[in-house]
Amino acid sequence: MRTRLSICAxxxxxxxQDAALAAALAGSVPLRFYRCDRCGQYHLTSRTKGKRVLPAPGMDDQPT
Structure with a gap:
């Protein structure tokens, strides 16, 4: 879906991508980043339904 210009602004x-990832992980709610098709930079979104969610800080992907 194309980002609306008013939302991008x-x-x-x-x-x-690294700066957006750091900000997403620092947030208090689950966030993910995406590349905007309007400005070409990265934004954050809280919409995670059906999307890959970023791992929580301090969590390993390795099972114990």
């Missing part, structure tokens, strides 16, 4: 922009 209101959201914070991150110049790199």
């Amino acid at each position: 209101r959201k914070r922009r991150f110049g790199s």
Whole structure:
């Protein structure tokens, strides 16, 4: 789905995927980043239904 220009203008922009990931992991709610098709930079979204969710900080993917 294409990002609406009005939504893009209101959201914070991150110049790199790493910066967006760091901000997403620092948030108090589950967030994920995406590359905006309007501005070409990265935004955060709380919409995670059907999407890969980022691992919580301090959590390993390795089973114990």
